[in-house]
Each structure stands twice: as structure tokens, then as C-alpha cells.
Amino acid sequence: MDSVKEYLLSEELLPQLTDWVINLVFAIVIYLVGKWIAAMLVRWLERLMKSREVDETLVAFLTNLLYAILLTAVILAALDQLGLPVTSLVAVVGAAGLAIGLAMKDSLGNFASGIMLVLFRPFSKGDFIEAAGVSGTVEEVRIFNTVLVTPDNKQVVIPNGQVAADPIVNYSAKDERRVDMEFGVGYEDDLKTAREVLERICRDHALVLDEPATKIFVKSLGDSSVNFAVRPWVKTADYWTVWGDLLETGKVELEAAGCSIPFPQRDVHLFQSDTGSDSN
Template sequence: MEFEKAVEFLQVQGTSFVINLVAAIAIFVIGRWLAKLLHRLVTKAMKRAGTDPLVITFAGNILYALLMFAVVLAAIGQLGIQTTSLIAVIGAAGLAVGLALQGSLANFAAGVMVVLFRPYRVGDYIEGGGVAGTVEEVQIFNTELSTPDNRRVIVPNGQMLSDAITNYSSHSTRRVDLVVGVGYGDDIDTVRRVLEGVVADDARVLSDPAPNIRIGSLGDSSVNWIVRPWVNAADYWDVYWEMTEEIKRRFDREGINIPFPQRDVHVYHHGGKNETD
């Protein structure tokens, strides 16, 4: 009799556990689907509102993580586990893990700082954390960059903010800085005319601010001119390379020399022996 009652009790408990387990799995599956759906809806809403892509990605990741945490707690609660005690245990464990993962927490805090102060945005070409590239995505802990040679580099947010950040895309215009060396025997007015002609003939050069063309320094072997036109940021590298090439072409046509480093050697005769300086 006692055995039959024990079997019946186990059957009832087993059936109840199976039902609760199936319900918990259903809660997890449906909750995960709803979390993804809500994540997509919120992301689309922020995009329609014109929110910065950096904020969309960062906020979306945090929202999804919080939703999944709530879904997991609901599924565990369906199994009959006391979630209040579980939360306390998770809190204590979280404190211990937090102390062990201080670097990750620092990266998370740095990610929040990036979202708040926006030293760079998605699509900006930056140099920071020892890497230069285009910002593809800002995640909770990392910033993803795409380098000019198509490499994907993941830099911790803490490393990005601990170093100087150079944002080449923050302004719509940039100044092209060229240094051109010519021989000391070349006519200054001719060189100036040629350089001004190269700059004036390039339609991508902006008139405001005006280009600056001057003698920058007198080097050991050359007279060094600075050529500094302003262009739209998107045209920077094309203007830099093509203008350098065009200057060389026109110098060749005008007979203007681009000297290479050289040294004059003077020979003196003393008592029938040659001495050099």
C-alpha cells in the first residue's frame, strides 16, 4: 500500500515536472522570439526617428540583453525555483565576477561614454587604440573597425578612450598638406606660377578657405614649398595623390628640378698633397 502511494506520488510529481518543464521551454522560446521582435521594432523606430547608428546599436544590444534576462527568470520561475533567492545569488555571484572582470566593466563604462559624448560615429574614419580604420559598429564592450586594406579589427572600448582619438571625418572639409622641394637655381616666380596653376585647375579645391602656397623652408639641398589647398573630406586622398603627380608632370615640362640630397666636396692642394673637406 505504501509502495503504491509512493509510485502514485512520483507519477504525479513527474507529470507536474514534465508539464512545468514544457511550459518553461515554451516560455523561453516564445520569450526569446518576442525579445528579438521587440529589438527589431525598437531599432526600426530609432532609425525612423533619425537616431545616430552608434546609439541604435549600443542601446539595442543592452535592450536585448535585459529582455533575455527577464525571459530566463520567467522560465526558471515556471520550474518552481524561487527567483528572489536566485536573484540574490546572482547578485552575489555578479559582485564576485565583477571584481574578476574589472576590465570588461571598464570597457562597458567606456562604451557608455562613447554613446554619450560621441567622439566618433559609425562611418567615421578614425585613429585610436593603435588602429586606424572606419567605424563599423560600437558594441557593449568593443568597437569594430574596418581598415583600408579590408581587415576587421575589434578594439576594446576602454582602450579606445584611454588613448588619443583622431577623427578624420568629424569635419566636412580637410586641408591637404604637400611639401615640394625645388632646386636653389630655379626661379621663384616660375615655381609659384606652376604651383598656383596646378591648384587652380583642380575643380575639387575649395576657394574658401583660400589655398596657401609659400616657401616653407630653405633645406640643405632644396627650397621647400608648402602647398595647402582645402578640399571636401571625401576628396582628400584623391586630391593628395593626383595633385602630387600633376606637380611632377608640370615641373618636368617647365624644366623645374626636384633635387635629391647631395653634398659638395671641395679639394684643396697643400704642399703637393690633396686634402678634401
């Protein structure tokens, strides 16, 4: 026992033990203070972004990412204070990260695309969009995928890589939209009368905007009909209501004005062969 006590109090071990304890205390202080500073910075950034009405998905992602980076730096600083080989540890972690990245390249691609979607915000929650061949209302924008709800209430989860790779059509981005419709009348009908009917039904509809003005013109001469293009402007939220109303009202009013609405027809003529009677 005395020999152990003498060894612990020897001139060689005591300074080393003292230095180790001091370094341990400093490492703990570095970790605690660094963690507190990291949390304060993250809370400050979160308050700043919320005050500027930044998208909630972006706020959560950036704050979590910043906290992870800061906490990693604090831990490395604490380990360095203890005298551990931080450089080697960073190299090992980097090599492991590279291996994981190669194994999860598709997921990382979706992750990177998710960052781009959150940062540049081509659409927001509640927008009606068309992306990756799917049309629906945006329910949620996640880091790896985007969730859409189709008009028939089906939930579709699309990887962000596919969303970002294809053109995105945002039908809700603008307050106003143009309704593109087409009405056909017979070649024997009076085109002036047909135009007046179409102008009137657009003018009388409460949801059709005065500006921009509605455009009505002959678009084409079809096989069976003269086709009018009807282009009224409406609020985006009223698009389908106006489309359905004008389609129904247009048919009724055109027929009431004496205009026919042709449809393709085919006449089939049957000829009886006289071959049998000739042979007799």
C-alpha cells in the same frame, strides 16, 4: 485516508493552503502583467529612438538593458508575493555579481567603454578613424570591442577600453579637409615662377575647393632646396585623389617651367695614402 482528508480540511491547514493558492495566482498575474508592461515599454522606447534616428547599436543595447531590468523587478515582485525572502535573494545575487565583476574587471571595463562610445558617438559606422594606433574604416561598434577595416582590407578588432583610453582621430567627421603637401625647388630657381606653377595646378584641379582658399608659402630653407608648403582644401572623400594628382602634376609642371627638384646628395672624396712610397 479519512485521517488525511480530515487533516487537509482542518482549520489550520485549509486557510494556509487557500492563502498559498491565492498568493500563487497573484504571483502569476504579477509576472504575466508585468512582463507585458515591460515589453510594451521597451517597444515604445524602441519606436521613439528610431523615430529620432538614434544609432541602431544604441537602440538595441538600451532596449535589451531596459527589458532585463524591468523583468528582474517583475520576477522579484512575484517572488515577494509568494512570501519568499526576496531581500536575501537580492543580497546573494549582489554578492555573486560582485565576485563576477572582480573576476571580469577587464571585460566590464570594455563594456563600460562600449556604453560611452555608443552614447557619445565620437564616430559612426563607415567613418575612417585612427584609434589605439590603428587606422581604418569603422565596420561595427560592439559593446565589448570595435571592428575596423584597414585600407589594405585587414579586419582589426580593438577592445573598447583601448579605443576610449587613447585620443580618437575621426577623418570623416568633417565634410572638408586640408591637404598638406610640400614641394622643394633649387636655390638657383626663380621662386615667383615656382609659386605661380603651384598656384595654377591647384586652381585648375576640379576637386580643389575655391573656399577656403588655397595657401602657398615658403615653409623652410632646407639643406638642398627651398621648400614650399601647399595647402588646398577638398571634400573629405576626395582627399587621396587630390593628393596623388597634385603630387604628380606638381613634379611635371615644375620641371616644365625650368624648376629643378633637388634631392640630398653626398660627395665622397677618396685620398690615396703616400705612406708606402715614402717608406720605400
